Amino acid sequence: MARPRQLKLGAFLMAPGHHVAAWRHPGAQADLGADFRGYAAIARQAEAAKLDLLFVDDVLAVKDTRPATGKRSARSAFFEPLTLMAGLAAVTERIGLTATVSTTFHEPYNLARKFASLDLISAGRAAWNLVTSNTEAEAQNFSDLPHLRHADRYQRAEEFIDVVIGLWNSFDDDAFAHDRTSGVYYDPAKLHVLAHRGRHFAVRGPLNVRRSPQGHPVIVQAGSSEPGKELAARTAEIVFTAQQTLADAQAFYNDLKSRVARHGRAPDELLVMPGIFPVVGRSRQEAQDKFEALQALIDPAVGIQLLSDMIGGFDLSAYPPDGPVPDLPETNGGKSRQHLLFELARRDGLTIIELARRIAGARGHWQVVGTAQDIADQIEERFTKGGADGFNIMPPTLPAGLTDFIDLVLPELRRRGLFRIDYEGATLRENLGLPRPTRRGTDQAQAAE
Amino acid sequence: MARPRQLKLGAFLMAPGHHVAAWRHPGAQADLGADFRGYAAIARQAEAAKLDLLFVDDVLAVKDTRPATGKRSARSAFFEPLTLMAGLAAVTERIGLTATVSTTFHEPYNLARKFASLDLISAGRAAWNLVTSNTEAEAQNFSDLPHLRHADRYQRAEEFIDVVIGLWNSFDDDAFAHDRTSGVYYDPAKLHVLAHRGRHFAVRGPLNVRRSPQGHPVIVQAGSSEPGKELAARTAEIVFTAQQTLADAQAFYNDLKSRVARHGRAPDELLVMPGIFPVVGRSRQEAQDKFEALQALIDPAVGIQLLSDMIGGFDLSAYPPDGPVPDLPETNGGKSRQHLLFELARRDGLTIIELARRIAGARGHWQVVGTAQDIADQIEERFTKGGADGFNIMPPTLPAGLTDFIDLVLPELRRRGLFRIDYEGATLRENLGLPRPTRRGTDQAQAAE
Numbered sequence: 019m020a021r022p023r024q025l026k027l028g029a030f031l032m033a034p035g036h037h038v039a040a041w042r043h044p045g046a047q048a049d050l051g052a053d054f055r056g057y058a059a060i061a062r063q064a065e066a067a068k069l070d071l072l073f074v075d076d077v078l079a080v081k082d083t084r085p086a087t088g089k090r091s092a093r094s095a096f097f098e099p100l101t102l103m104a105g106l107a108a109v110t111e112r113i114g115l116t117a118t119v120s121t122t123f124h125e126p127y128n129l130a131r132k133f134a135s136l137d138l139i140s141a142g143r144a145a146w147n148l149v150t151s152n153t154e155a156e157a158q159n160f161s162d163l164p165h166l167r168h169a170d171r172y173q174r175a176e177e178f179i180d181v182v183i184g185l186w187n188s189f190d191d192d193a194f195a196h197d198r199t200s201g202v203y204y205d206p207a208k209l210h211v212l213a214h215r216g217r218h219f220a221v222r223g224p225l226n227v228r229r230s231p232q233g234h235p236v237i238v239q240a241g242s243s244e245p246g247k248e249l250a251a252r253t254a255e256i257v258f259t260a261q262q263t264l265a266d267a268q269a270f271y272n273d274l275k276s277r278v279a280r281h282g283r284a285p286d287e288l289l290v291m292p293g294i295f296p297v298v299g300r301s302r303q304e305a306q307d308k309f310e311a312l313q314a315l316i317d318p319a320v321g322i323q324l325l326s327d328m329i330g331g332f333d334l335s336a337y338p339p340d341g342p343v344p345d346l347p348e349t350n351g352g353k354s355r356q357h358l359l360f361e362l363a364r365r366d367g368l369t370i371i372e373l374a375r376r377i378a379g380a381r382g383h384w385q386v387v388g389t390a391q392d393i394a395d396q397i398e399e400r401f402t403k404g405g406a407d408g409f410n411i412m413p414p415t416l417p418a419g420l421t422d423f424i425d426l427v428l429p430e431l432r433r434r435g436l437f438r439i440d441y442e443g444a445t446l447r448e449n450l451g452l453p454r455p456t457r458r459g460t461d462q463a464q465a466a467e
Numbered sequence: 468m469a470r471p472r473q474l475k476l477g478a479f480l481m482a483p484g485h486h487v488a489a490w491r492h493p494g495a496q497a498d499l500g501a502d503f504r505g506y507a508a509i510a511r512q513a514e515a516a517k518l519d520l521l522f523v524d525d526v527l528a529v530k531d532t533r534p535a536t537g538k539r540s541a542r543s544a545f546f547e548p549l550t551l552m553a554g555l556a557a558v559t560e561r562i563g564l565t566a567t568v569s570t571t572f573h574e575p576y577n578l579a580r581k582f583a584s585l586d587l588i589s590a591g592r593a594a595w596n597l598v599t600s601n602t603e604a605e606a607q608n609f610s611d612l613p614h615l616r617h618a619d620r621y622q623r624a625e626e627f628i629d630v631v632i633g634l635w636n637s638f639d640d641d642a643f644a645h646d647r648t649s650g651v652y653y654d655p656a657k658l659h660v661l662a663h664r665g666r667h668f669a670v671r672g673p674l675n676v677r678r679s680p681q682g683h684p685v686i687v688q689a690g691s692s693e694p695g696k697e698l699a700a701r702t703a704e705i706v707f708t709a710q711q712t713l714a715d716a717q718a719f720y721n722d723l724k725s726r727v728a729r730h731g732r733a734p735d736e737l738l739v740m741p742g743i744f745p746v747v748g749r750s751r752q753e754a755q756d757k758f759e760a761l762q763a764l765i766d767p768a769v770g771i772q773l774l775s776d777m778i779g780g781f782d783l784s785a786y787p788p789d790g791p792v793p794d795l796p797e798t799n800g801g802k803s804r805q806h807l808l809f810e811l812a813r814r815d816g817l818t819i820i821e822l823a824r825r826i827a828g829a830r831g832h833w834q835v836v837g838t839a840q841d842i843a844d845q846i847e848e849r850f851t852k853g854g855a856d857g858f859n860i861m862p863p864t865l866p867a868g869l870t871d872f873i874d875l876v877l878p879e880l881r882r883r884g885l886f887r888i889d890y891e892g893a894t895l896r897e898n899l900g901l902p903r904p905t906r907r908g909t910d911q912a913q914a915a916e
Contacts, residue, residue: 041645041652048645048652052677054588058557078576080637080675085655092645092652095638095677098584104553105588108507123574127527127608135547139503139554155671159576162669188529189544196490196497196541201766203490203497203541206534220611222604226529228501228544317650 025401025437026289026408026450028071028116028258029064031057033096035415036295038324038378039315041092045418051096054105060417061106064113067424068438070449071114071145072106073238073258073410074099078123079155087323100132107140114446116145116238121178122171123151123160127221129178130185133235134227142232142445145256146182148239148249150175153331172245177216179237179253184212186234188224232445233455242270242358251277255452256289258410260358260383267292267384267405289407289450294397295380297387297414298422309387312414313375321374328381329356339371358382379414390426397427398436474850474886475738475857475899477520477565477707478513480506482545484864485744486828487773488764490541494867500545503554509866510555513562516873517887519898520563520594521555522687522707522859523548527572528604536772549581556589563895565594565687570627571620572600572609576670578627579634582684583676591681591894594705595631597688597698599624602780621694626665628686628702633661635683637673681894682904691719691807700726704901705738707859709807709832716741716833716854738856738899743846744829746836746863747871754836761863762824770823777830778805788820807831828863839875846876847885 030036033050040046050056061072076099082088099117107115115136119129129146137144150171151157157165166174193208212223239246239254250257257274261267275285297312299305318339326334332346343363348356359382363373379385386393400406413419431437443449479485482499489495499505510521525548531537548566556564564585568578578595586593599620600606606614615623642657661672688695688703699706706723710716724734746761748754767788775783781795792812797805808831812822828834835842849855862868880886892898 039650042647042650048647049643052587052643054557054590077675078580080658080673083658083660083673088658089653089655090650094653094658095643095675097587098580098676101549101553101581101584101588104550105557108503108554108557124577125572125609128573131527131547132550135550138501138546139550141503158669158671160574160670162664194498194501194544198491198497201488201491201539201764201769204538204543206538209529209532209537209543211532215611220607221609222607224529224532226526226544227547315650320650 022435024435025397025431026070026291027437028073028291028408028410029060029069029420030073030075030293030410030412031060031416032075032412033057033416034092035419036379036381036412037312037414038320039312039317040415042315043312043415045415047417048092050416051092054097054102056417057097057102057106058109060420061110061113063417063424064420065110067428068441069113070408071116071446072103073116073147074102074118075147076118076120076149077153077156078120078151079153079159081153081155081327082323087319090317090320100136103144104136104139107136107143112143112441112444112449114143114145114236114449115140116147118147118149120149120151120156121175122166123156126178126181126219127185127225130182130225131227134186134225134230137230137232137235138227142230142447144230145236145238145446147258148175148179148237148254150241153327168243169245172249174218176249177218179249181212181214181216181219181221183234183253184214185221185223185225186229188212189228191229191233194228232447236446236450236452247274247277250274250288252281254288256291256450259290259292260355261292261405262358262362262384264400264403264405267400268403271405286451287453289452291408291410292400292406293380293383293412294409295383295385295412295414296393296423296427297385298390298393298426300389300426302388302392305387305389309379312379316375316378318371318374321378322370324381325359325370325374325377328377329359334370337370340369343368343370343373355382380412383412390430393427394430394434394436397431398434401436471884473884474846474880475519475740476886477522477740477857477859478509478518478869479522479524479742479859479861480509480865481524481861482506482865483541484868485830485861486761486863487769488761488766488827489864491764492761492864494864496866497541499865500541503546503551505866506546506551506555507558509869510559510562512866512873513869514559516877517890518562519857520565520895521552522565522596523551523567524596525567525569525598526602526605527569527600528602528608530602530604530776531772536768539766539769549585552593553585553588556585556592561592561890561893561898563592563594563685563898564589565596567596567598569598569600569605570624571615572605575627575630575668576634576674579631579674580676583635583674583679586679586681586684587676591679591896593679594685594687594895596707597624597628597686599690602776617692618694621698623667625698626667628698630661630663630665630668630670632683632702633663634670634672634674635678637661638677640678640682643677681896685895685899685901696723696726699723699737701730703737705740705899708739708741709804710741710854711807711811711833713849713852713854716849717852720854735900736902738901740857740859741849741855742829742832742861743858744832744834744861744863745842745872745876746828746834747839747842747875749838749875751837751841754838757863758828758836761828765824765827767820767823770827771819773830774808774819774823774826777826778808783819786819789818792817792819792822804831829861832861839879842876843879843883843885846880847883850885
């Protein structure tokens with residue numbers, strides 16, 4: 019009997035919550051970004067709730083080092099994603115572990131190796147969220163050159179991911195026999211030298227890590243620009259995206275799935291999982307009160323700084339906060355979020371401070387304030403009407419905001435048959451219903467030097 | 468009352484044992500290099516025994532991809548050290564976690580960040596073993612350029628470590644107040660921008676990870692060449708070294724400690740911990756039988772390949788195995804081990820295969836075969852006669868070889884008062900008796916852009 023289609027749900031763990039003022043709220047653990055035990059407790063809670071995966075984003079810098087605003091940000095210091103997920107792998111059994119790592123500031127061999135190692139440590143639960151990094155603050159931690167331009171970052175990423183996948187296919191699944199009698203540890207016919215030479219990289223390989231029970235890590239992307247969508251359609255297995263309305267979500271979903279097909283892949287080899295920022299109450303009034311309590315904690319300068327970051331680093335603090343959002347030049351940052359925010363301001367006629375307050379929680383993602391039933395209704399609509407394969411939950415505060423979703427919304431989703439009672443499989447791919455990758459890319463014959 | 472001076476002991480976890488044929492022996496878990504649960508069990512065992520630290524080495528390649536010999540090596544695939552140690556951090560409480568990472572194939576910001584994150588995850592138990600990487604096989608995984616020359620690698624390492632330490636000092640220990648009322652998350656006067664511009668690196672900083680309970684990770688090095696010793700004397704807190712005889716150990720110890728003093732540091736700010744390859748039996752005959760059982764499993768081609776690797780990649784398989792070790796040109800690999808092995812061959816008049824078999828277990832480190840009393844005698848002599856501050860235990864097989872040391876040798880060392888009954892502190896520095904670092908390096912004023 020075919021299993022009815024069910025939602026995939028991730029927990030996006032931005033410490034100590036997605037709302038910009040979360041850390042000032044009693045529902046958040048203010049120092050969660052430096053407390054591994056706190057993360058471990060949340061990971062176990064999410065696993066007990068049978069969520070598909072944990073997700074952390076990344077920035078390779080203290081983004082704002084200005085005394086006036088930087089000091090007010092809880093996102094100044096936090097765990098590095100791969101070490102965090104490796105630690106969480108050791109204290110969980112079933113939940114997926116998604117780490118964000120930039121192709122712009124790493125080497126493919128190191129990245130392939132660390133993710134392969136995480137995938138083995140977790141027995142097949144790793145996922146890599148590929149980003150190309152948006153900010154000059156990050157570039158300045160790696161050289162005195164200006165940040166790579168958007169198009170160049172994506173060109174590098176296209177080649178980077180091919181190298182990484184090639185390296186992940188170094189050993190066949192059954193390469194290791196460990197035959198003590200003959201003294202043969204692995205079958206050399208099942209080891210493949212990549213010998214990659216491209217425009218950006220020369221990587222001989224092979225990788226010195228075996229394939230994991232799920233073959234290799236799940237590939238995640240979040241870019242919604244033209245080159246971002248093309249890269250995702252060719253290579254990604256999950257796309258996290260930000261869509262405000264059902265119509266936008268459907269348009270994005272259909273666009274991406276047809277691009278996937280044009281790359282010769284089956285549409286269900288890529289899952290579209292938009293972000294959702296849920297503020298849950300036992301009544302609508304309680305939900306609204308929760309939201310307003312968070313909004314009341316926003317420092318205006320911090321809100322405008324967040325907005326400035328999100329439109330690619332253009333400094334809005336020089337403009338009157340109660341004036342309109344100015345026409346801004348295109349920057350070298352993330353294209354898709356800039357576009358999304360300008361659209362939002364135009365559509366609703368928002369001033370700078372109004373736009374800042376509007377995005378202070380969900381940062382351009384879909385924001386839903388209401389009862390469990392309200393939120394389940396909204397989720398069900400987007401899911402059944404072709405807007406999403408699942409969602410990446412962005413709790414307003416951590417841990418309280420995630421607890422609200424698990425305790426109030428999940429039972430309602432389960433009552434409707436929309437979410438699992440227990441994990442279907444042992445690996446992340448099995449739970450997501452994604453195919454186990456066979457070896458891909460150009461196989462070179464074993465080098466016989 | 469001053470505590471009597473006691474040994475520091477590390478467990479060098481080379482899976483599945485240090486002997487080149489370990490994986491063929493029933494005392495070794497052949498697939499330990501891909502089994503995180505196996506590592507976790509060993510880590511807990513070492514912690515229950517109150518060892519100071521775990522240590523893993525690293526190679527950024529499948530070193531030998533030739534079908535004939537590579538297939539016989541258990542060191543073809545293994546965990547990446549930082550992800551492994553982050554996983555082990557989550558399942559241990561007190562033991563130190565030492566990961567080897569190369570300065571030649573990483574960026575200082577990424578390395579500083581991952582180790583700072585490991586140090587926070589483990590609540591102050593991380594250590595970084597700085598290496599510069601020896602082999603062309605590694606260089607070929609990062610570019611099509613030839614490997615950096617030995618002197619250039621050490622020049623890069625000298626600047627690299629200053630950048631890393633500078634980044635580790637970005638936030639003062641007490642920078643984070645999380646004052647919910649005022650909305651101030653950290654004190655901007657306690658955030659320091661590095662603004663490094665040197666010959667190899669331009670790194671603005673600050674690092675986006677807080678300092679850990681031990682300040683920053685312990686710095687470990689193993690190079691015994693002239694530039695290696697100078698770098699260690701200036702910056703290292705532990706030196707792992709290979710010394711065959713008491714006289715050599717004393718000479719190295721005195722040389723390094725006086726170099727430390729010349730760099731303006733107290734001699735006990737650096738601990739000298741040579742490797743020891745112990746084969747323990749309940750009788751001398753049992754120990755010798757254990758050793759011979761391992762030696763009997765050596766494949767001659769694998770032994771000669773290991774020896775070739777250890778002298779810097781010069782291929783000895785072209786020479787008659789029963790002939791003398793030829794005069795070889797200096798290579799670009801690790802200088803100190805080449806020197807050590809040629810000395811050993813000359814001293815004992817060994818043929819190629821004899822030298823290969825001699826180093827097949829300890830790889831040039833100190834090898835002791837005997838009863839617990841014999842081994843404790845030897846350890847005590849080196850420790851009390853100024854040859855070492857402790858030792859890095861290199862079990863012939865894992866897990867059995869470590870169990871032997873813990874069950875047989877440790878009780879004897881404790882009976883003599885040479886090793887701790889329980890941990891002295893919570894952090895690795897506290898257990899090692901190393902000072903907690905104050906902020907070092909050039910402090911820049913907070914940038915006010």
